[in-house]
Amino acid sequence: MAQISADEVRHLADLARIDLSDAELEHLAPQLSVILDSVASISEVASDDVPPTSHPLPLTNVFREDVVTPSLTPEEALSGAPDAQEQRFAVPRILGDEQ
Amino acid sequence: MGAMTAELVAYDDVLADFDPALGLEVHVELGTATKMFCGCPTGFGAEPNTQVCPTCLGLPGSMPAVNRVAVESAIRIGLALNCQIAEWCRFARKNYFYPDMPKNFQTSQYDEPICFEGFMDVTLTDGEVVRVEIERAHMEEDTGKSTHVGTSGRIHGADYSLVDYNRAGIPLIEIVTKPIRGAGARAPEVARAYVAQLRELIVALGVSEARMDRGNLRADVNLSLAPRGTDALGTRTETKNVNSYRSVERAVRYEMQRHAAVLAAGGSITQETRHWHEDTGITTSGRAKSDAEDYRYFPEPDLVPVAPPAEWVDELRGTLPENPTAKRSRLAEEWGFSEPEMRDVVNAGALLLVEETVAAGASPQAARKWWGSELVRRANDAGVELADLDVTPAQVAEVQALVDAGTINDKLARQVFDGLLAGEGTPAEVVERRGLAVVSDDGALGAAVDSAIAANPDVAQKIRDGKVQAAGALIGAVMKEMRGQADAARVRELVLERLT
Numbered sequence: 001m002a003q004i005s006a007d008e009v010r011h012l013a014d015l016a017r018i019d020l021s022d023a024e025l026e027h028l029a030p031q032l033s034v035i036l037d038s039v040a041s042i043s044e045v046a047s048d049d050v051p052p053t054s055h056p057l058p059l060t061n062v063f064r065e066d067v068v069t070p071s072l073t074p075e076e077a078l079s080g081a082p083d084a085q086e087q088r089f090a091v092p093r094i095l096g097d098e099q
Numbered sequence: 100m101g102a103m104t105a106e107l108v109a110y111d112d113v114l115a116d117f118d119p120a121l122g123l124e125v126h127v128e129l130g131t132a133t134k135m136f137c138g139c140p141t142g143f144g145a146e147p148n149t150q151v152c153p154t155c156l157g158l159p160g161s162m163p164a165v166n167r168v169a170v171e172s173a174i175r176i177g178l179a180l181n182c183q184i185a186e187w188c189r190f191a192r193k194n195y196f197y198p199d200m201p202k203n204f205q206t207s208q209y210d211e212p213i214c215f216e217g218f219m220d221v222t223l224t225d226g227e228v229v230r231v232e233i234e235r236a237h238m239e240e241d242t243g244k245s246t247h248v249g250t251s252g253r254i255h256g257a258d259y260s261l262v263d264y265n266r267a268g269i270p271l272i273e274i275v276t277k278p279i280r281g282a283g284a285r286a287p288e289v290a291r292a293y294v295a296q297l298r299e300l301i302v303a304l305g306v307s308e309a310r311m312d313r314g315n316l317r318a319d320v321n322l323s324l325a326p327r328g329t330d331a332l333g334t335r336t337e338t339k340n341v342n343s344y345r346s347v348e349r350a351v352r353y354e355m356q357r358h359a360a361v362l363a364a365g366g367s368i369t370q371e372t373r374h375w376h377e378d379t380g381i382t383t384s385g386r387a388k389s390d391a392e393d394y395r396y397f398p399e400p401d402l403v404p405v406a407p408p409a410e411w412v413d414e415l416r417g418t419l420p421e422n423p424t425a426k427r428s429r430l431a432e433e434w435g436f437s438e439p440e441m442r443d444v445v446n447a448g449a450l451l452l453v454e455e456t457v458a459a460g461a462s463p464q465a466a467r468k469w470w471g472s473e474l475v476r477r478a479n480d481a482g483v484e485l486a487d488l489d490v491t492p493a494q495v496a497e498v499q500a501l502v503d504a505g506t507i508n509d510k511l512a513r514q515v516f517d518g519l520l521a522g523e524g525t526p527a528e529v530v531e532r533r534g535l536a537v538v539s540d541d542g543a544l545g546a547a548v549d550s551a552i553a554a555n556p557d558v559a560q561k562i563r564d565g566k567v568q569a570a571g572a573l574i575g576a577v578m579k580e581m582r583g584q585a586d587a588a589r590v591r592e593l594v595l596e597r598l599t
Binding site for chain 1: 131132133137138139140146147148149150151152153156158164165166167168169170187189194196198201245246249258259260261262263264393395398400402403404405406407408
């Protein structure tokens, strides 16, 4: 039985930029535990010699040739942006740090 | 931001107490025509957000498709670094929230890099060879470019940021070394030589322009100190985006001195990223690694694995350029350069430039003369790497051809380089526009010679008396009069015709 603590949910919520109240954290922690348990039941049938599947299709090496295709116009590119200036996306002040 | 000047320990004292361990992460932006996962073009300097599409903007429903040439370039880089090539590997999502990546993740590789376990033998300035072990080289994509708008102009205190996604999605290869230990006092020099030689290799492979001033090649410098004679590795710092060879060397040296000061004062090093400040030559604290590094990597579900068949890898192996060490020996012999001459060329970062200049028709000595002294001085003055100077090998060959044809002399050639650097066109156009051609026309020269003789009667008399070597003074006077643009050999003939 997996036990997810409220603190762990808080950490995940921070990483996902989701603002959760303490009550929500307490509410979600046991639910996430149940989900993890359900998923963990897969390991009962998949033994160590079965690698985890990341892709359902048995394909490799699907490539695109290095040939230019048309881009959007700047107007199209910015059309969905909440804010734009100088043909650039305007985003709120960044509190973190440059990657 | 509050960039405090840290206490530093004198460099020799650092080495008395500590052994440095060095690690380098170099990002190479590939020179493919299109991005890593979409067909948007990659040209430098385009208008903002003109090279973007739903895929590189991370719009819903868009799907990535891997650029074949980028994968080939990655494999060729790996092979040139003596790496193993993965028989099977996947892309992974590196999740983080930062507006330079509109998808909120960077498509990268995690525990399955396409290239791993290689090495590069790095030649230091005195000829000593150090083997740098390569841990991995993996494929990923570049980020967009943010401009921070606000009172400070820096990211802290910015009111908002403007983002251009033209660069987002351009293929990157990240090349990571294993910790380099045992370099001792030469650690800064090893770091510099590694980056310089790696750049040379990248250019020789033809996979990137590798211009550091344009960010085609960017180095992150990891450094830690351990008490001298112990096996342990100390806590490291990662100094990001150090963008010239000289800065790489300085950043390593600075961090060694700073770490030693913190440790000597009984403190401990915080594992963090640091920013390099080119102007002041110091690093300042960026973000702590511990809380930021939870990237929740998982295999990219939208891309199938890359499994390069052995035949493909062998075929790419056949396209590798000559081994750099062998190439240096061969060229030194072909060009008739002495060992010190060759070393100067290599240390100036001029090897490929000289090679291309020779290929464009100049003699090896002429190519060495221009790149190895005149242009290296100008690059230093401008604070850029020689290869990033806005003069091409073809132009240098053309300048030399103008010298060889007697159109200009070496002195005027320097003014031609002024014009080339100022973007005034081809060498011939600069000569034309600036009126730099040597005057060998007897009419103009004759008048200048006559006035030089009139102005220096004593010298003229000496020559009449048979002291031909005194002609130098008159030639000098004519050259001065003609602002260096006279054909000196012809002036000499005219002087002697009149006085002997």
